[in-house]
Amino acid sequence: MNISRRQILILLPAAAVAWKSVLAGTPETASNYTMSDHWWGMLIDIPKCIGCGNCVRACAMENDVPDGHFRTWVERYHVSDEDMTNPEVISPDGGKEGFPVAEEDSKKYFFVPKMCNHCADSPCTQVCPVGATFVAPDGVVLVDPKYCLGCAYCVQACPYGCRYIHPVKEVADKCTLCYHRITKGLTTACCESCPTGARQLVDLKDPKDPIHEFLKTHPVQVLKPQMATGAKAFYNGLDGSVR
Amino acid sequence: MSVFKDAGHLFRFAGLFVLAFLLFLVIRHFVVPPSFGQYGHYRGAAMGEIAARPVKFAGHETCEACHSDVADAKKAGKHAHVNCEACHGPQEKHATSDDPSATKPPLPDSAVLCVRCHTASAAKPKGFPQVNPAEHSNGMPCDTCHKPHNPGMDAGGPK
Secondary structure, three states, X not given: OOXXXXXXXXXXXXXXHHHHXXXXXXXXXXXXXXHHHOOEEEEXXXXXXXXXXXXXXXXXXXXXXXXXXXXXXXEEEEEOOOOOOOOEEEOHHHHXXXXXXXXXXXXXXXXXXXXXXXXXXXXXXXXXOOOOEEEOOOOOEEEOOOOOOOOOHHHHHOOOOOOEEOOOOOOEEOOOOOHHHHOOOOOOXXXXXXXXXOEEEEEOOOXXXXXXXXXXXXXXXXXXXXXXXXXXXXXXXXXXXXX | OHHHOOOHHHHHHHHHHHHHHHHHHHHHHHHOOOOEOOOOOOEOHHHHHHHOOOOOOOOXXXXXXXXXXXXXXXXXXXXXXXXXXXXXXXXXXXXXXXXXXXXXXXXXXXXXXXXXXXXXXXXXXXXXXXXXXXXXXXXXXXXXXXXXXXXXXXXXXXX
């Protein structure tokens, strides 16, 4: 068989493309966990939060969160009825060791636990220049520490301030919704250690999840809905002064 | 073939382009991880790596598998929905150990533990049980009167 130089020049790239698709291999199969069966979120019930800081401590222990950085934290709001747009907000060490005792006065108090909202249309993943952060097929926003360059675009892009640059690894770090736990059938560390049930892991694709009934019967809001991030941290009893 | 008589230099140039393209494909094959693009513009294998991180909180179902007596005591009282590790801390090592008694968690100090939730503060929800610890117990440890797993006074007093 005689193959001309021209035929070789056409055949070689075609062969290379074909070989690449052979090498791509088959997708990994995780045991007993199908990503497409889940769409994870979190329910945060503000009237139940007592500001004990259990969630902040549990998160730090479970995920080795460095001191001074937080994947979840608790804020205490102190709002006067005349000036709702200027609440006093404190979060000493993220609320890790609780809050100072508050005396009764004319203003209202409440606690707001904060964390990654695992947005369906997340601003943080859209700005990543290298594809190191992404919304997984089960709705969890994750960071690939091996691919992240630490450019911190995502830290700036998150409207909720939920990301930080890990001081040792020098890559972006954030709440994984305890991905290593929920893929094994456990709940998150913060939910596991919340004594009042103020935090509930929810699976919006599970028809038996009580979240569906809860969303139907309660006034539930997400943070900064005007930003249309598709946030999946649902807040029950969220005050209008919360930013 | 008279059209191509003087076009040899063009073919050689085109050949260079094709070679460069092939080189690009070869380099790309080695630098792009195989799972990149499997689900989207990211490395699909990253999810498996994140999911493989170690668990530290075992979960209350794991605790209850052995400590069913405590689970039963807890069910009857106000702490029914407070999970074990909310007070005892992460126990995966204790739960998966061959010798659980060697990794037994220290007993929490009620002077620190109870007040964290139950110290009276105007910031807490009104219905939540809260006391001023100094006035309430006069310095006595909480577990003098309350059983931590079922703290109600009708539950039989000291543990």
